[in-house]
Amino acid sequence: MKLTFNNIGTRYKRMFLSAGISLLAKVATVSFFFISSPIVLEHVGIELFGIWLFINTFSLIMAFSDFGIGNGLVNKLGVVIANKNDKQIAILISSCFFMVVLFSVVIFGAISYFIYNTNICQLVGSNSCNSGDDIRNGFIIFILLLFITSFGAIAQKVHIAQQNHYRNSLVLIVGNVLSIIFFLLPQIPKETLVWIIVLSSGPVAILTAVNAISFFIFEQKYLRPRFSSFDINISVKLLREGVVFFVLSILAFFLFSGDSFFVGIIFGATQLAIFGAIARLTNGFLIFQHIAIPNWAAFNDALAQGDKKWARHAFKKMLFISFSTSMVSALILLFFGQEIITLWLGSSLLPDQSLLIAFACWLVLANLGSIIGSIMNSKVFLRRQFNFYFVTVAIAIVGKMMAAHYEILSLITYSTVVAYLFLYLLPSFLIITKELKE
DSSP: OTTOOOSHHHHHHHHHHHHHHHHHHHHHHHHHHHHHHHHHHHHHHHHHHHHHHHHHTTHHHHTTTTTTHHHHHHHHHHHHHHTTOHHHHHHHHHHHHHHHHHHHHHHHHHHHHHHHTSOHHHHHTOSSOTTHHHHHHHHHHHHHHHHHHHHHHHHHHHHHHTTOTHHHHHHHHHHHHHHHHHHHOTTSOOSSHHHHHHHHHHHHHHHHHHHHHIIIIIIOGGGSOOGGGOOHHHHHHHHHHHHHHHHHHHHHIIIIIHHHHHHHHHHOHHHHHHHHHHHHHHHTTOHHHHHSHHHHHHHHHHHHTTOHHHHHHHHHHHHHHHHHHHHHHHHHHHHHHHHHHHHHHOGGGOOOHHHHHHHHHHHHHHHHHHHHHHHHTSHHHHHHHHHHHHHHHHHHHHHHHHHHHHTOHHHHHHHHHHHHIIIIIHHHHHHHHHHTOO
16 A cells, blocks of 8 residues: 555655655755845845845745644654555544635634734835835735645645655746746746745645645545545544644744744844844754654554564664754854855854854754654644643743843844753653663
């Protein structure tokens, strides 16, 4: 059967195939931002460039455009795939799909209403606000693209459960290549935030929907969402687990992308542009944060079958590789970060050394956290992960409030670094190593 992968060789093969293509997707994503950022800065100036980076901090939420319900689906599919239960697989997918449709209409509609009825300039820390309508419309377009992505998100989660995450990565690769081409074409306008968001986020969102249509209609028709297969009880169960994932995604947003949110509100769009430049450069080195997703399904499969030996061996191997490569990347960022940004975007967006040190530390911890998170996403650890994240974010926010009080930009990132290390990474590592013992 196509959905079954219950032997060690297949598990490793699919994991490394997906990880390898995910690495290429990371290269495509980083290439897009390195090529597009100078173009955006030239066409719209520092303030709107900072606001574009601000909106892009919400790109993490694109991975949770199904409100976490799809992540609950991945965990459930990990069990039924191992049991080769075709009927239950179809019911799970249909129940998940229609629940996501309902939530998409309600939540994205409410967010759009809020954007249209709020002071958008105050929200993003804009001083002049000469482009208020453009900023507001840019947010609405981004929400619309999230809405489109939510319909394709279920197919993405099925790919992850099948250990075929490479298909999601191919969407990212093609989408980012198209965005690069669009940005390089002089005939396409780039003077407004709306056009910039369409060019940067549109191709990936549309291709995500196209991938879902191809998968459910032409490839695996028996998995196509059907209302006749909808089960309200299963939907409720997926929703309960999905709520945990969705809240985790919000907490993860504040940990991984929320610093830009705070900088925009506290320090304004100009400082956000400086902060965003070093954040984007750091993101280019966050290799394992992107390729850890394939590990999730592999660990789910191993734990479902009681194969702790494989899970323990894979966990140690991935941690060692992640730490080694992260240290090299952090040293490059620390000693050459200012020179790279000067060549890339100019001296007007140059960060100070303290901010570089903070981001170098964050680079190492975020890469390690991706490997740890790929196991903590499993059902056996999920509730504890939620507790760790909640406490981590709460303490980090206290540190960010201190940064606002003393007006120290780098303290925002240091707050995240310290809280993440001592309140999430170390406790999670101890729990995982204890659980994976024979």
